[in-house]
Amino acid sequence: MSFDWNRKLLKYHLASALRPDANTALLQGLAKTALDTRAGRANDRYNVPVFLQYAVGVNFALNLDRLDTVLELGSGYSSLLWGTLAPEGTRIFSVDGKPVDAYDIREPLRAVAHRVRFVTGPTLTREQYRAFYDGQTRAEFLGLPVAALREHLGPFVRPAQRSPYAAALDLPADSGALAPAVDARLFEGGGLRCLSRLLPQPWEADARFCAPQGPTALDGVLAEAETFDAVFYDCGEFSTLPEWTLTSGRIRPGGLAVFHDVYFPKSVKTFLLCALLAASPDWDVLYHDTTTPQGLLVARRR
Ligand SMILES: C[S@@+](CC[C@H](N)C(=O)[O-])C[C@H]1O[C@@H](n2cnc3c(N)ncnc32)[C@H](O)[C@@H]1O
Incomplete structure (x- = not known):
């Protein structure tokens, strides 16, 4: 796959990596284009690397045929x-x-509303949420043997500061001790423990985002669009896994899955999916960001 950068974003991306004050310059640039209209936006300059990672994901999609x-x-x-x-x-x-x-x-979002169809509502029903997290330990996870996923989990486990998941699971902060501790918590008898059993409180809390019954906002989109060239997964911490089961089959061959928040225990959102795709014969991992605490992964369906 050939890869071209949007030139302006490349400039900001390089500047951000090479010049310590460049993030401020990017924010000033965004303000000028009316993309960033928040009060006190200068305080948010530390979020700029995250924004640039989103830009990398979008850029991959722009390079599709x-x-x-x-x-x-x-x-x-x-x-x-x-x-x-x-x-x-x-x-x-x-x-x-x-x-x-x-x-x-909201102002910049409204300004792109003629290009982006904002569909407001839950992605899942409570029943879909609970059915995915059935509490069972699995020997297979989303079609792949758990042993294969376990082998590819290493790059998606990283120490995180002030992570509620690390605290709930009593995980060590030291990177050498973290990997074996994560392995011991996630797996039992060669199977993958269900996250709802490992982290019952945050899992229960996230259920509140779900609809009492369908059709959901996501159902509406799936009824309208047959296939996707790219899907960007950056929704709820626990909703993303069931969202994957509903949407990934609609990504066309050659199409992209883009994941944000790929590191555990900072997040539980996509680390299992990233390991799954790294292990899967049906996907090629094109990009894995290791420069931000959230990280980003881009994979292409074969
Ligand atoms: C990490 S934020 C998205 C960040 C966004 N991509 C950005 O660039 O700023 C996650 C979003 O998922 C939404 N969310 C979480 N669970 C949801 C669910 N089950 N249905 C719909 N939205 C949900 C939250 O409202 C929140 O705005």
């Missing part, structure tokens, strides 16, 4: 990038339980 339909799960800054950079004809759906008007960046 065709980009007809994009699905984003979890709206926000990333929606601004899709809305500003995707070609005119691309259909972009962005699903989130939070309405656009509730965002501090």
Whole structure:
């Protein structure tokens, strides 16, 4: 796959890596283009590397031979990038339980609303959420033997500061001790423990984002769009795994899955999916960011 950068973003990306004050320059640039209108935005300059990682994911999609339909799960800054950079004809759906008007960046989001279809509502019903997290320890996870996933988990386990998941599981902060401790918590008898059993409190808390019954906002999108050229997974901590089961089959061969928050125990959102795709014969991992605490992974369906 050939890869071209949007030149402006490349400039910011390099500047951000090479010059300590460049993030401020990027924010000033965003303010000038009216993309960033928050009060006190200078205080948010530490989030810029995350924004640039989103930009990397979007850039991969822009390099596809065709980009007809994009699905984003979890709206926000990333929606601004899709809305500003995707070609005119691309259909972009962005699903989130939070309405656009509730965002501090509502003005720039409204400004791209002619390009991005913001679909407000839950991605899952409570029944779908609970059915996925059935409490069982699994020998197979989403079609692959757990042994294969376990072998590929290493790159997605990293020490995290102030992680509620690390605290709940009593994980050590030391990187040498972390990997064996994570392995001991996640696996029993060669099987993968269910996250709902490992982390019952945050799992129960996330259930509140789900709909009492369907159809959900995501059902609406899936009824309208047959296949996706790219899906960006950046929604709920526990909702992302069941969202994957509903959407991944719709990613066309050659299409992309882009994951944000790929490290455990900072997040539980996508680390299992990233290990799964690294192990899977059906996917090629094209990119894995190790420079931000959240990380990003881009994989292409074979
Ligand atoms: C990490 S944020 C998204 C960040 C966004 N991509 C950005 O660039 O700023 C996750 C979002 O997922 C939404 N969310 C979490 N669980 C959800 C669910 N089950 N259904 C719909 N939205 C959900 C939250 O409202 C939140 O806005």
